[in-house]
Amino acid sequence: MDILKKSFKKSIWIFHLSTAACNGCDIEVLELLTPRYDIERFGIKLVGSPRHADALLVCGAINAHSKPRLLEVYRQVPKPCLVVAFGSCACSSGIFRESYSIVGPLDKVLKEVDPNPNIVYIPGCPPKPEAMIEGIIMGLEAL
Amino acid sequence: MKLLFYYLLYPGFVFASVIGLLSVWIDRKVSARIQWRYGPPWFQGFADIGKLLYKEVIIPKEASRSGFMLAPLFGLASVTLGVTILGVSSINLSASFIGDIIVVYYLFTIPAIALVYTGSTSGNPLSSVGVSREIKLLLSYDLPMVILIVMVATKVQGFSIQSITQFQRINGPIILHWYGVIGFIISIFCIQAKLGRVPFDLAEAETELGSGILMEFSGAVLAAYELSQAIMLFGLPFFIIILFWGGVSGGIGILWAILKYLLIMVLLILLKNTNPRLRIDQAMKYFWGWMTGGAILAGILAYFGV
């Protein structure tokens, strides 16, 4: 079992989900795939289906419209999984905090379905690529 | 006992999956280097499989439970059998039997059928689009490939690995003739499609269907699929080597076989990295038009012995 857990840390497949982001974070994610920051070095790759995912990368403050979708996708990801709160919006609602449509930061919303999710917070608006890599690697080490 | 050893260890399951997963790594690493990236470490394929085994398996509500779990295993078992027959009878020619080349080819087709079954039982609309594409692709690349196999078999007058290898030991590899060159090029395209790699990854189409036919696969089910894909990545180039390029002989011949295998891998990787995905109608036109025409031309040339 130990070796399987170790291989889990060496091969993280990420599903990218945008929940009412300003699109800044969504664009920045693509930087991780470029030659300069190439994240495949750590065995991380983007996948197209939540069923294959080991980490859910959530960008953006969550509003009333995207909340049920987020919870649905979270239920579809096979456990154990890591959730990455990507950008200030996902960590704390950021500049949209006082808005009428925002239902709260990611951790508060997720705790409604899962009392104990593994969340990594990567603040920044949008975060730098170095911060993203460091955040994901630190999250894996803590797992 | 001996058969079990062949099937499970060498050249069957363990050996083929180790080589296959290493080839998956070569594939990803070389693709990364072509794009000026660094690429994954060498154990990436193994880590992926281990990771998938560690995860939970989710079975869709509409799916039949046993079918969804068993079909990928069935596919894995049949590719392993195919690789075992290839490995045993290419090294020890007397173990070859009449028709084994056809048996191996159809054992390599079973994973696609298992995939179609699992994809359609999952009840996902995107999967069903992927399923229809996979079936069409299966029909299109099978035609030129079967024509080529029949061509080689009539040329060497025997449907077995033994007769093909012996013919090439006496008369030189088939690839040294024009019909062999044409056949080799066509079969490279056919195995690219059979492996479901770009430009023929229509059934998966990650950016378009979000993994399409594999959409509902998770955990161990996906691991079985990935493993059978890795074994095919080892088995199919090997099949081409036996068919056109003189097969494998002992001693220094093993080294030659490795070099030939790496060359075919490089061709497959270049094909993958320089082409965009085709539409399904383009792919069918391509295989039933150009490729089948080329295969028939190769057959005519083979008749005249050019």
Ligand code: SF4
């Ligand atoms: S953190 Fe900044 S860049 Fe990211 S979604 Fe929020 S406002 Fe946009």
